[in-house]
Amino acid sequence: MTTFSFRFAAEVGGAEDAVALPLVELKGLILAPGPCLPARLRARVSLGRMLLDDLLSRRLVVLTGKGGTGKSVVGTALALAACARGKRVLLVEIDAPLEASRYLGAAPVGGREAQIRPGLFAVNMDPAAVMDEYVRRVVRVDLLARRVLASPVYRRFFAAAPGLPELMVLGKIMVLEEQRAARFSSRPRYDLIVVDAPATGHGISFLKVPVAASQAVPVGPVGHNARRILSMLRDAERTALVLVAVPEEMAAVEAQELHRAAVDELGMEPAVLVLNQCHERRFRREEEAEILRLAAENADGRLVRGVGLRAALSAARRHLRRRKLTQFYQTRLRRAIPLPLVSLPYLFDEDLGPSSIERLAQRLEAA
Amino acid sequence: MKSTRGRGSRGLAAALAERRILVVCGSGGVGKTTTAAALALQAALEGRRVLACTIDPARRLATSLGLASLEGRPRRLDLSRLAARAPGALWAMTLDTRRTFDAIVEKHTSNEAARRRILENRFYRQVSSALAGSHEYMAMEKLLELSDDDRFDLVVLDTPPTRHALDFLEAPDRLTGFLDTSVLRWFLKPYFVAGRLTLKVATRTGAFAFELADRVLGLQFLQDLSEFFLAFEGMYEGFKQRAGKVHALLRGEDCGFVLVAGPARATLDEALYFYRQLREKEMPFVGLIVNRVHPDPLSDAGAVPRTPARIEAALARGLLRLMEDQARVARRERRGIARLEAEVSDPLILVPELDADVHDLRGLREVGELILGGRSPSRQTKDGLLKRRFAPQEN
Numbered sequence: 001m002t003t004f005s006f007r008f009a010a011e012v013g014g015a016e017d018a019v020a021l022p023l024v025e026l027k028g029l030i031l032a033p034g035p036c037l038p039a040r041l042r043a044r045v046s047l048g049r050m051l052l053d054d055l056l057s058r059r060l061v062v063l064t065g066k067g068g069t070g071k072s073v074v075g076t077a078l079a080l081a082a083c084a085r086g087k088r089v090l091l092v093e094i095d096a097p098l099e100a101s102r103y104l105g106a107a108p109v110g111g112r113e114a115q116i117r118p119g120l121f122a123v124n125m126d127p128a129a130v131m132d133e134y135v136r137r138v139v140r141v142d143l144l145a146r147r148v149l150a151s152p153v154y155r156r157f158f159a160a161a162p163g164l165p166e167l168m169v170l171g172k173i174m175v176l177e178e179q180r181a182a183r184f185s186s187r188p189r190y191d192l193i194v195v196d197a198p199a200t201g202h203g204i205s206f207l208k209v210p211v212a213a214s215q216a217v218p219v220g221p222v223g224h225n226a227r228r229i230l231s232m233l234r235d236a237e238r239t240a241l242v243l244v245a246v247p248e249e250m251a252a253v254e255a256q257e258l259h260r261a262a263v264d265e266l267g268m269e270p271a272v273l274v275l276n277q278c279h280e281r282r283f284r285r286e287e288e289a290e291i292l293r294l295a296a297e298n299a300d301g302r303l304v305r306g307v308g309l310r311a312a313l314s315a316a317r318r319h320l321r322r323r324k325l326t327q328f329y330q331t332r333l334r335r336a337i338p339l340p341l342v343s344l345p346y347l348f349d350e351d352l353g354p355s356s357i358e359r360l361a362q363r364l365e366a367a
Numbered sequence: 368m369k370s371t372r373g374r375g376s377r378g379l380a381a382a383l384a385e386r387r388i389l390v391v392c393g394s395g396g397v398g399k400t401t402t403a404a405a406l407a408l409q410a411a412l413e414g415r416r417v418l419a420c421t422i423d424p425a426r427r428l429a430t431s432l433g434l435a436s437l438e439g440r441p442r443r444l445d446l447s448r449l450a451a452r453a454p455g456a457l458w459a460m461t462l463d464t465r466r467t468f469d470a471i472v473e474k475h476t477s478n479e480a481a482r483r484r485i486l487e488n489r490f491y492r493q494v495s496s497a498l499a500g501s502h503e504y505m506a507m508e509k510l511l512e513l514s515d516d517d518r519f520d521l522v523v524l525d526t527p528p529t530r531h532a533l534d535f536l537e538a539p540d541r542l543t544g545f546l547d548t549s550v551l552r553w554f555l556k557p558y559f560v561a562g563r564l565t566l567k568v569a570t571r572t573g574a575f576a577f578e579l580a581d582r583v584l585g586l587q588f589l590q591d592l593s594e595f596f597l598a599f600e601g602m603y604e605g606f607k608q609r610a611g612k613v614h615a616l617l618r619g620e621d622c623g624f625v626l627v628a629g630p631a632r633a634t635l636d637e638a639l640y641f642y643r644q645l646r647e648k649e650m651p652f653v654g655l656i657v658n659r660v661h662p663d664p665l666s667d668a669g670a671v672p673r674t675p676a677r678i679e680a681a682l683a684r685g686l687l688r689l690m691e692d693q694a695r696v697a698r699r700e701r702r703g704i705a706r707l708e709a710e711v712s713d714p715l716i717l718v719p720e721l722d723a724d725v726h727d728l729r730g731l732r733e734v735g736e737l738i739l740g741g742r743s744p745s746r747q748t749k750d751g752l753l754k755r756r757f758a759p760q761e762n
Contacts, residue, residue, distance in 0.1 A: 067395010068629060097640050098633055137580050148583075209576070220585020249724040282689060287682050294678065301676030303683055308545050309664065309676035312686040315664035315693055319723045348692035350699055352632065 015064070033356045052364055053342055055271055056082045056192060058240045059177050060232070064197045064204070064246030066254040072100040072277045073352065074244050074344065075196045077360035083363065086184075090176065091122040094169055094198060094206075099124050103357050113354035121190070123132065127165035130172045131158050166209040167222065178281045204261050211266060233268055240271035247278060247322075247329035252336075259337050275330060277346040279322040282311045291316045307316065324344075372617060373712035380655035380739045382519075382623040383410045386653070388514060388616065390647075391628035392526045394637040398658040401526035401725050402627050404431045407457060408728065409735035410521050411446065414454035418513060421461045421525040432459050433727040439463025441518070449728055458519065467505040486592060507613045514616060560730050561729045586741075623653035623758055628707070630660045630700035642711055655713050656738060657704055659720040662691045663697030 006066065055061060061078060063071045067098045072093065079089045090113060094100055101110045106116035111130075113123040132149055139145040148154055158164060179189035198206050210233070213226035233239050241262055245255035255273060262268045283291065294313055301309045326343075334341050344363055382389065391403040402419060407419035418441050421428035429437040430445065441458035469486065476482040506524075512523050580589050616622060622695060624645055626640030635657070645652055676683065708715055718737050725734055 066636065068397060068631075075680050098636055134584055138648050217585070217588045218587050220581075221583070221590040222585050224585075246396075249431050249726045251396075283685055284683070287679075287685065290678070290682060291686075299676070300672050301678075302671050303676050303687060306671055307687065307690065308671040309678070309686075311664050312690055315688055315690045318693070318722060319689055325724065348695050 013260055031071050031185065049366065051116065051272065051342070052081065052366075055240050055242070056085060056087065056236055058192070058236075058271075059172070059188070060239040061196055061242055062195045062207070062233075063242045063244055064207075064258060066246075066251045069246045071244045072196045073103065073360065074242070074274050074276055074359065075194050076100045076103050076357050077344075077364055079120055079192075079194045080117075080192075080241075080357060080361035081364045082192045083117065084361065087198075088181075088189070089117065089120050090193045091120065092173060092176075092193060092195045093124045094196070096124050096125055096196070097177045100196065103352055103354065105354050115343065122161065125169050125172060127169050128158060130168045131165070134168060134171070155284050163209045163213060166206050167213055167226060169232075170206075171225050174225075174229050175230055177238070186229070198315070204258060204265070207262075207266050207268070222286050228266075233266070235270055236271075239268070241268050241340060243270050243337075244271045245273065245326055245329075245333065246276050246324040255333065256336050259335040259339070270339055270343055273337055274342045274344060275326075275331060276344045278330070278343040279319065279326045280345050281323065283316070288320060291320070375716040376739050378714070379625065379656075379716065382625075382653035383739075384413065384415070386623045386641075388510070389521065389523045389622040389623050389625060389653070390526060390617070391523065391625045391627060392641065394634050394641070397627050397629035397634050399627045400428050400525050401431045401731065401737065402625070402658065403523050404428060404459075405725075405731045405735035405738060406625070406709065407459075407521075407523040408446075408449075408731050409739060411455040411457035412450060412732070412735075413455060415457045415521050416519050417521045417523060418458045418460065418516075418519040419523045419525070420459070420513065422510070427453075428459060428461060428725055429699065431731065434459070437461045439466045444728070446728070449732060462506055462509055464505045467509050471505075471508055472602075475605050511613050512611055514621075523726060526637060535643070550644060569673060618649060618651065620651065622651055624650050625654040625656065626652070627656045627658055629658055630704060632699070632703045635703040640709055640712055642713075645700060654716060655711060656716045656718060657707070658718045660700055660704070660717050661697050661720050663694050663701075665694040666697075 029204045054079070061075075062079075063075045064149060065071055069177070075091060079091045082089045091100060101107065101109055101116050101122050102117055104120075106122070108124065109116065109122045110124055114120050118120050133156075135148055136142075136145045137150060173193065173195060176190060177188070177193055181187040181189050210226040210229040213221055214230055217223035217226070231240075243255050243262075244260055245251045259270055259273075262270050291313060295317055299309055299313070303309050303312050330341065342364070344360055347356050347360075389403075389406065391399055391406065393399045403421070407417045407446075411417045419428060419432070421437075422521050429435065434442075434444075437460055439460065439462065441460045442458045444459055446457060472482060472485050475487065506526075510522070511525065513519065557564040580586070608742075626642055626645065628634050628636055634644065638655070638657075642652075642655065684709060704715065704717070716738060718734070721730075721734070
């Protein structure tokens with residue numbers, strides 16, 4: 001708790017630009033409450049909480065963004081935050097060579113939903129297996145189903161038919177979303193489903209498939225299901241689209257493109273932009289000036305045994321440049337994308353493990 | 368250790384000077400697009416006529432070349448600011464799936480009616496531009512076309528993230544597999560084609576297939592698909608031939624694969640997975656790059672003076688904590704890199720993290736020099752190459 005207040009103080013120290021912005025843009029800032037919190041900022045805390053409350057009250061959270069922005073880490077942290085609120089959560093990955101379960105120290109789960117923590121389930125969907133399952137359900141006679149599944153025509157058709165794998169996976173997600181906990185229960189089987197969608201280029205075509213299919217095939221099961229999927233994705237009460245970026249040029253450009261495509265081409269309204277791997281303020285303003293002055297003077301000396309000041313100063317300047325980039329992209333993205341912006345810190349951990357993800361979840365929760 | 372790194376860079380430089388196609392692949396966010404553009408620029412500065420082409424629908428190449436957007440056809444870049452008289456030339460383009468598809472139809476259909484039948488097919492209109500997967504087919508077609516274009520003597524191809532890059536490699540095989548088998552014949556059965564739907568299905572097997580297909584996917588879908596396939600009927604032989612050519616092209620001596628990884632555990636693991644796939648498929652491998660490696664400030668300290676630094680104790684503590692944090696990241700990366708190095712039989716090329724974002728030609732040249740220079744990151748920090756002032760550009 002104390003570390004949080006400390007960190008918060010440091011954040012506020014560097015966030016003058018944010019304070020000057022209108023409230024609607026501030027509601028994305030998730031801040032830790034602490035004794036040092038000025039009264040005028042206290043309102044923001046509840047706004048941050050409201051944002052997460054709102055996000056986790058949906059049934060489906062779809063994460064998308066450029067590759068390498070940490071979508072699966074952010075998704076896992078969101079899932080943990082939902083779990084901490086007592087929700088039953090399913091984390092969905094699609095054909096991922098390495099599963100997010102490893103961040104929580106759990107074994108790979110594969111195509112079958114499995115519990116990896118109390119209340120947290122995971123699945124790594126294989127589109128071909130999902131298609132098989134669909135065929136088995138539609139063709140109720142076991143013998144017939146087996147004949148279909150064994151046929152090379154079916155296999156090759158599925159591998160080559162454009163869009164069919166994506167449609168199958170989205171259909172399966174829709175089925176999971178609609179499932180009840182028990183036969184006559186009104187409680188859903190999963191309160192929240194978090195989907196780690198493929199990286200942008202393919203992420204957007206992944207989500208575009210139901211749009212295309214509903215237009216190309218107006219009647220029949222394919223078109224019918226495509227339309228149902230689409231209405232689920234477009235229903236802001238049920239689905240939240242989360243854009244993930246990092247403070248770098250290409251990721252920022254892609255987040256902007258993605259936002260535009262989501263609104264114009266998918267008819268979806270993204271809920272929040274997560275800026276991951278932010279370098280946070282570590283030095284006070286006077287200290288920063290001192291660092292730059294010492295570096296300009298080429299100052300040297302012994303910091304502690306075996307560590308020279310010169311190496312420390314170049315490390316500090318590296319940090320200051322990254323910090324500047326973080327601030328630059330925070331400002332630019334706030335201006336360019338009309339969404340609440342949530343900043344998550346760059347992790348300096350020895351290994352990205354359960355404690356790292358828990359810390360990120362706490363940052364999201366900010367309680 | 369240093370000599371192997373030099374070897375990696377030398378191998379890549381040779382490929383850049385000799386091969387005709389360079390395929391740059393790896394998982395998302397590792398700087399693959401930047402690497403592809405940087406390698407293309409290096410080759411151009413060395414005197415080759417190079418085309419940098421991205422099949423990644425996210426269109427990132429334009430950003431790293433400092434251009435707002437790229438069209439579906441090669442656009443020549445102005446290198447005069449980099450070298451007063453550049454001996455080579457550089458073009459850039461992104462793949463426009465729809466336009467490529469249209470062009471193929473235009474080129475390979477025999478008459479106007481057939482052409483119209485395809486271009487106006489409802490399914491085609493959706494498939495050719497919107498659906499995932501068609502990018503890979505079209506990339507394959509485009510690659511073939513570009514490899515025959517004598518304006519360029521090198522094509523550097525940027526690919527989508529790992530799983531999809533594999534899709535790209537498999538696209539030719541998958542397409543021929545599809546065209547080879549009974550799948551098509553099944554689809555071309557008259558009862559799936561509009562207008563003949565009411566025909567009584569003669570055989571029992573036919574009725575069974577019909578019934579099943581309707582329940583699983585719906586007749587309308589299959590009908591559209593059938594008509595789509597039927598419209599292409601005359602073009603199958605051509606498709607198959609070209610797919611075979613690409614298959615040979617990608618495995619030939621003129622082609623080289625460059626694999627790019629990031630220093631994070633997840634991307635190193637994915638790189639290993641992809642490396643094994645490439646080796647298994649016997650693709651000609653020419654370089655393995657680990658991009659954006661962080662320096663370790665604690666091991667990089669050099670000689671430490673005896674006199675204590677004259678700074679405030681609080682600042683000293685802050686600096687030390689920062690160095691420890693950065694050192695932890697460097698250790699994390701070193702462990703992952705060592706693990707990858709133990710698993711592969713090719714030398715690694717380590718490229719240090721730059722302090723500034725790379726998104727213009729000058730930045731790309733620096734990256735290219737770092738890759739082909741193949742020096743160790745710690746030495747480069749002292750070169751001043753990394754000390755370029757950070758100047759964010761508002762777009």
